[in-house]
Amino acid sequence: MKARTVQWGALAAAAALSMGLLACGPKYSPRISVKTAPAKAGRIVRNVEFSGVLVPNHTVNIFAKLAGIATAVTKDVGDKVFAGQLLVQIDTRELNAQLAVAEAAAQGVGDQAVQVKNGMETARLNLEMAQRSYERTKTLLDTKVVTQSQLDDAQTKLDLAKTAFDNSNRQYQTITGSGLAQAEAQANFIKVQISNSTITSPISGIVTNRNINPGEITSMSSPLLSIADVSILKLQGNVSQDDVVRINVGGKVTVVVDALSTESYAGRIEQVGPIAAATGQYFPVVVSLKNDGKLLAGMTAKASFTWTGADGIVVPVSAVRDNQDGHASVFVVSDGKVHARKVSLGPRSDSEVQVISGLSDAEVVAVSNVSALVDGMEVAQ
Numbered sequence: 001m002k003a004r005t006v007q008w009g010a011l012a013a014a015a016a017l018s019m020g021l022l023a024c025g026p027k028y029s030p031r032i033s034v035k036t037a038p039a040k041a042g043r044i045v046r047n048v049e050f051s052g053v054l055v056p057n058h059t060v061n062i063f064a065k066l067a068g069i070a071t072a073v074t075k076d077v078g079d080k081v082f083a084g085q086l087l088v089q090i091d092t093r094e095l096n097a098q099l100a101v102a103e104a105a106a107q108g109v110g111d112q113a114v115q116v117k118n119g120m121e122t123a124r125l126n127l128e129m130a131q132r133s134y135e136r137t138k139t140l141l142d143t144k145v146v147t148q149s150q151l152d153d154a155q156t157k158l159d160l161a162k163t164a165f166d167n168s169n170r171q172y173q174t175i176t177g178s179g180l181a182q183a184e185a186q187a188n189f190i191k192v193q194i195s196n197s198t199i200t201s202p203i204s205g206i207v208t209n210r211n212i213n214p215g216e217i218t219s220m221s222s223p224l225l226s227i228a229d230v231s232i233l234k235l236q237g238n239v240s241q242d243d244v245v246r247i248n249v250g251g252k253v254t255v256v257v258d259a260l261s262t263e264s265y266a267g268r269i270e271q272v273g274p275i276a277a278a279t280g281q282y283f284p285v286v287v288s289l290k291n292d293g294k295l296l297a298g299m300t301a302k303a304s305f306t307w308t309g310a311d312g313i314v315v316p317v318s319a320v321r322d323n324q325d326g327h328a329s330v331f332v333v334s335d336g337k338v339h340a341r342k343v344s345l346g347p348r349s350d351s352e353v354q355v356i357s358g359l360s361d362a363e364v365v366a367v368s369n370v371s372a373l374v375d376g377m378e379v380a381q
Contacts, residue, residue: 055297
């Protein structure tokens with residue numbers, strides 16, 4: 001019992017000593033430690049990258065203008081073709097027979113026109129003779145050599161000659177006009193149909209699809225083949241609204257194909273979409289690049305370009321705090337304290353941001369623990 005009393009007494013004495021030391025010691029409030037960096041003059045250098053899939057420069061579907069039996073199909077999927085090269089030949093035996101008939105009909109109309117022209121020439125000579133006869137008879141009537149009935153007879157012959165000439169002239173005009181034209185048009189139409197039987201490639205490229213075989217009947221409503229121009233490939237990606245304003249059609253970019261990551265290709269900006277894509281504040285951009293023979297449509301690739309901003313004041317991105325009021329601020333470190341400063345920001349890179357207003361060159365700002373700082377707080381550097 002006596003030993004336990006001594007033990008409790010020792011513990012009470014130690015506690016009292018500890019309380020006394022705490023009461024006598026100085027009050028201590030630890031300072032937040034921050035890292036700092038100077039605001040400096042410089043430019044923002046930003047690397048922009050977007051990815052996509054390589055697609056052909058353009059693809060052409062080949063349709064037939066004539067329904068008929070394909071006698072030859074010269075190309076298959078994967079084959080290279082050149083502009084003007086034969087792809088499909090359609091049987092023209094029936095058309096050739098129709099052309100022979102049409103040309104014979106046109107020739108018959110032409111022969112008829114020659115006959116009518118000869119008849120018209122005869123009618124013209126008869127008219128001239130009747131006209132002269134009438135004029136002589138009229139002159140003799142004044143001298144009483146001929147009678148009135150003879151003059152009337154000459155007038156009748158003249159009228160008949162005029163009618164005959166007019167009829168032959170109208171017949172000639174009809175035959176050489178609509179008749180001959182219709183016959184020749186029919187022949188020309190068949191010639192066009194025959195020319196449509198030979199189907200050639202409008203572009204140089206590679207056959208990507210084939211839907212016709214020799215012996216099958218060509219359809220005019222579905223493509224026979226598809227040709228893709230892969231000499232130029234296109235890459236489409238999306239760029240943010242902050243970066244799209246710095247892109248111009250004709251600008252240069254660097255393209256790296258994922259399957260050929262050790263090589264890079266020079267690309268050219270072909271299109272910049274005027275309307276944001278469905279993903280939000282991102283705009284479609286199309287890049288073209290020449291195919292050196294190693295690239296295939298469907299490969300994935302990345303395009304990148306670098307832009308440099310104007311001269312200004314730059315600070316590390318970590319120095320900026322976005323406030324709830326929508327404004328940004330930094331904390332300027334001076335005499336062991338931090339002072340909040342509202343700033344207006346410009347473009348930024350992954351590590352730095354440009355300060356348009358609110359900060360001067362060489363001022364020192366906090367770049368760590370920024371979210372824990374308040375205006376006027378003492379800090380340790």
